[in-house]
Amino acid sequence: MTKIRVSAFRWVPPFAQGLVRDLRVRWALEEAGLVYEERLIGQGDQASESYRRLQPFGQVPTYEEDGLVLFESGAIVLHIAERSDVLMPSDPAARARCKAWMFAALNTIEPPIQNVAEIDLFCPEEAWAKQRRPAAVQAVKERLEQLSAWLGGREYLEDHFTAGDLLMTTVLRILRHTDLVAQIPALEAYRLRCEARPAFQRALAAQMAPFAAS
Ligand SMILES: N[C@@H](CCC(=O)N[C@@H](CS)C(=O)NCC(=O)O)C(=O)O
Structure with a gap:
């Protein structure tokens, strides 16, 4: 079974809680009925070489699935939507x-x-x-x-x-x-x-x- 992993911050200040852009990806996955796991990161991880390989700018979210790595919340939501009738009609x-x-x-x-x-x-x-x-x-x-x-x-x-x-x-x-x-x-x-x-x-x-x- 495909394993999907989405990166998110372990903690952000209250003004950002509920707004961080992994929310878009989590929501799309929930609408599409796809199970995922989190890759929780801290601020120290953003600049690491391994994280920059997933996200060139050190931001969240990232999306990993079967060797595919995506960044940019819009591109990730589009990728999910393309296989979900709930998120994108077939016509x-x-x-x-x-x-x-x-x-x-x-x-x-x-x-x-x-x-x-x-x-x-x-x-x-x-x-x-x-x-x-x-x-x-x-x-x-x-x-x-x-x-x-x-x-x-x-x-x-x-x-x-x-x-x-x-x-x-x-x-x-x-x-x-x-x-x-x-x-x-x-x-x-x-x-x-x-x-x-x-x-x-x-x-x-x-x-x-x-x-x-x-
Ligand atoms: N255009 C990007 C923006 C991502 C973005 O701004 N992520 C914020 C959290 S909502 C972030 O990681 N900020 C930390 C930083 O830019 O260093 C996307 O939509 O994925």
């Missing part, structure tokens, strides 16, 4: 749409959100950050409004839940220290709908477990 056009949403989550929505998170979590008191924040928040608001307009009355980005919704939800979660998502009720309801999935709940619990133990 070729619908698969292409699903991939478009995966890229949109990581390439259009995540960068402005990450900007705000980095200002708020890492340098809130810096003068440059105070100057930069209003425009950074405005950029996020515009994207969130556009995303909400697309959703309209629908439950998911396309007809059914896909890996696009999975990635989008993990991206929206990065704003949890703000009320930017909650200010848009349809978007907040979408996030909560996706997070209510049992697979998400299992993935989150699995990420949190080592933190409690450390």
Whole structure:
């Protein structure tokens, strides 16, 4: 039987707990019904030669399966989704749409959100950050409004839940220290709908477990 192993941090500070990007991979594996084990690492391991062979930048997550080593959470989720009807429909056009949403989550929505998170979590008191924040928040608001307009009355980005919704939800979660998502009720309801999935709940619990133990 194939053995899948996903790297994750043994411990991170509370502001990052529940946000670390192995969550995306754990969630995808749970949705796909694939069993995995963890490769828990500490900060000291990130720069080791052996870990850099798995992840050139020393980040989590990594994914190992039968000699295949992958890095980048989006690429890993795509790899898992391609073999799961839950995460990616079988119709070729619908698969292409699903991939478009995966890229949109990581390439259009995540960068402005990450900007705000980095200002708020890492340098809130810096003068440059105070100057930069209003425009950074405005950029996020515009994207969130556009995303909400697309959703309209629908439950998911396309007809059914896909890996696009999975990635989008993990991206929206990065704003949890703000009320930017909650200010848009349809978007907040979408996030909560996706997070209510049992697979998400299992993935989150699995990420949190080592933190409690450390
Ligand atoms: N684009 C990468 C980003 C991975 C990433 O930023 N991982 C963070 C944890 S969420 C990390 O390992 N940070 C430590 C570092 O960059 O040194 C992915 O999606 O896998």
